Amino acid sequence: MRVRFVLGExxxxxxxNLTMTVAVVITVAVSLALFGxxxxxxxxxxxxxxxxxxKVQVSIYLCGNTSEVLSCAQGPVTQAQRxxxxxxxxxxxxxxxxxxxxxxxxAYQRFSEQFKGAPILSSITPExxxxxxxxxxxxxxxxxxxxxxxxGRPGVDSVNDQRRVLDTLFAILNGFQTGALxxxxxxxxxxxxxxxxxxxxxxxxxxRETGIMRLVGASNFYIQLPFLLEAALAATMxxxxxxxxxxxxxxxxxxxxxxxxxxxxxxxxWDVVAQVSAVVFVTGVALxxxxxxxxxxxxxxx
Amino acid sequence: MIRFTNVTKHYPTQMRxxxxxxxxxxxxxEFAFLVGASGSGKSTFLRLVLxxxxxxxxxxxxxxxxxxxxxxxxxxxxxxxIGAVFQDFRLLPNKTVFENVAFALQVIGRxxxxxxxxxxxxxxLVGLAGKEHRFPDELSGGEQQRxxxxxxxxxxxxxxxxxxxxxxxxPATSVGIMRLLDRINRTGTTVVMATHDAAVVDxxxxxxxxxxxxxxxxxxxxxxxxxAR
Numbered sequence: 001m002r003v004r005f006v007l008g009e010x011x012x013x014x015x016x017n018l019t020m021t022v023a024v025v026i027t028v029a030v031s032l033a034l035f036g037x038x039x040x041x042x043x044x045x046x047x048x049x050x051x052x053x054x055k056v057q058v059s060i061y062l063c064g065n066t067s068e069v070l071s072c073a074q075g076p077v078t079q080a081q082r083x084x085x086x087x088x089x090x091x092x093x094x095x096x097x098x099x100x101x102x103x104x105x106x107a108y109q110r111f112s113e114q115f116k117g118a119p120i121l122s123s124i125t126p127e128x129x130x131x132x133x134x135x136x137x138x139x140x141x142x143x144x145x146x147x148x149x150x151x152g153r154p155g156v157d158s159v160n161d162q163r164r165v166l167d168t169l170f171a172i173l174n175g176f177q178t179g180a181l182x183x184x185x186x187x188x189x190x191x192x193x194x195x196x197x198x199x200x201x202x203x204x205x206x207x208r209e210t211g212i213m214r215l216v217g218a219s220n221f222y223i224q225l226p227f228l229l230e231a232a233l234a235a236t237m238x239x240x241x242x243x244x245x246x247x248x249x250x251x252x253x254x255x256x257x258x259x260x261x262x263x264x265x266x267x268x269x270w271d272v273v274a275q276v277s278a279v280v281f282v283t284g285v286a287l288x289x290x291x292x293x294x295x296x297x298x299x300x301x302x
Numbered sequence: 303m304i305r306f307t308n309v310t311k312h313y314p315t316q317m318r319x320x321x322x323x324x325x326x327x328x329x330x331x332e333f334a335f336l337v338g339a340s341g342s343g344k345s346t347f348l349r350l351v352l353x354x355x356x357x358x359x360x361x362x363x364x365x366x367x368x369x370x371x372x373x374x375x376x377x378x379x380x381x382x383x384i385g386a387v388f389q390d391f392r393l394l395p396n397k398t399v400f401e402n403v404a405f406a407l408q409v410i411g412r413x414x415x416x417x418x419x420x421x422x423x424x425x426x427l428v429g430l431a432g433k434e435h436r437f438p439d440e441l442s443g444g445e446q447q448r449x450x451x452x453x454x455x456x457x458x459x460x461x462x463x464x465x466x467x468x469x470x471x472x473p474a475t476s477v478g479i480m481r482l483l484d485r486i487n488r489t490g491t492t493v494v495m496a497t498h499d500a501a502v503v504d505x506x507x508x509x510x511x512x513x514x515x516x517x518x519x520x521x522x523x524x525x526x527x528x529x530a531r
Binding site for chain 2: 209211
């Protein structure tokens with residue numbers, strides 16, 4: 001009886017206030033979808049960092065026939081210089097975790113595998129590719145230590161930190177994430193205000209009922225519950241739409257477009273989507289309910 | 303049943319208190335009229351009984367409870383013991399007679415089996431048997447007020463408060479409503495009625511409490527509306 005009565009009140013309320021309820025559903029959906037997308041980008045960045053920071057190296061390119069920098073003025077690197085560089089790298093342990101020497105021939109082999117069938121391959125000979133030391137650091141952020149030790153040194157053409165390239169990518173992704181979260185925060189604020197306003201309008205349009213309820217001694221809980229459920233129901237619908245959007249994002253953009261095009265890295269899996277969905281759902285419903293409660297305290301007093 | 307002890311009520315926007323040091327007692331089962339000009343304090347008196355407001359000074363006891371010390375969450379239980387009827391009926395236009403009366407029980411969580419037996423009884427009591435499924439706008443003013451009385455009485459309150467219940471009704475219809483209130487009073491319910499309706503007061507010959515500028519200026523056990531002045 002009570003349950004049926006309260007639910008009846010909820011649906012009457014939603015029907016009377018349909019446009020506002022739809023507005024709440026939409027803003028909740030959009031803001032939560034953005035919020036969720038932001039969270040997903042963050043786990044994507046974390047995932048890529050874990051994956052790539054393990055693999056990035058500092059490359060010390062040695063002077064070859066085609067080198068033009070000042071430190072290569074004496075021609076290609078000599079055997080003595082090469083051994084000296086290796087010894088110095090060894091002395092930098094434990095910062096230098098691994099050192100791996102790549103000769104011109106090996107470089108050419110790797111290059112020709114990477115660019116199999118590409119026209120550029122025919123115009124490149126092994127001599128065009130410099131030999132190098134590939135250095136793996138135990139702490140990838142300490143690149144400067146290595147760079148300052150070897151840049152400009154006779155026999156060294158250039159020192160290249162792959163992390164720099166990745167950092168640019170991560171900066172872009174982080175920027176995207178921050179942007180998404182800022183917009184999401186603004187949207188969530190708008191959602192809270194909209195929920196508050198919707199409740200206020202609903203409370204006003206049902207003031208006759210609530211007035212009588214107060215008069216005949218209905219408890220506050222009983223008077224407020226239909227409004228609270230109304231807000232929670234709208235938020236639930238919005239959150240479900242948002243989760244649907246996140247699933248589409250994963251299925252269409254990530255699995256459909258990104259994964260086939262960028263096979264060198266892995267992308268967020270369904271486990272992340274599930275976690276983010278849970279966070280998004282709880283956030284949405286909790287936010288709407290709190291907004292409703294606060295508004296009800298103001299507009300429906302005993 | 304209702305006891306006011308040195309009650310003063312000040313509204314912040316007004317210079318003069320709405321009630322000024324009022325002490326009176328209305329006993330269980332009594333029928334009391336509250337008369338006086340507009341602004342004399344009648345509505346404030348009723349609001350204090352319903353604990354829509356708290357007194358600025360003094361204490362209000364209703365049904366043995368000190369309303370000044372009553373926490374907010376207990377107020378609904380107080381109001382379940384007080385029925386209230388108003389000049390403007392306050393019915394829900396989209397609900398039938400039956401639903402309007404049942405609403406008062408639904409919102410305090412009474413089971414539907416209880417509602418199905420009690421509501422027809424009280425509709426019968428107020429003389430609206432056969433009109434359960436009419437909507438308020440299909441009823442005359444007197445009939446609408448009977449619905450309001452039914453709703454106020456359906457939970458068998460100890461006190462019935464009526465704020466100018468005949469204010470919108472013609473004299474003949476008013477007599478009917480007064481008979482109904484009298485019958486409810488005979489069941490042991492204390493009735494307090496604020497009114498401007500001299501004919502009604504003179505005819506009933508019940509207790510009359512007259513307020514003027516927040517003071518009790520007259521309290522007669524078998525009074526009339528106005529003394530010759």
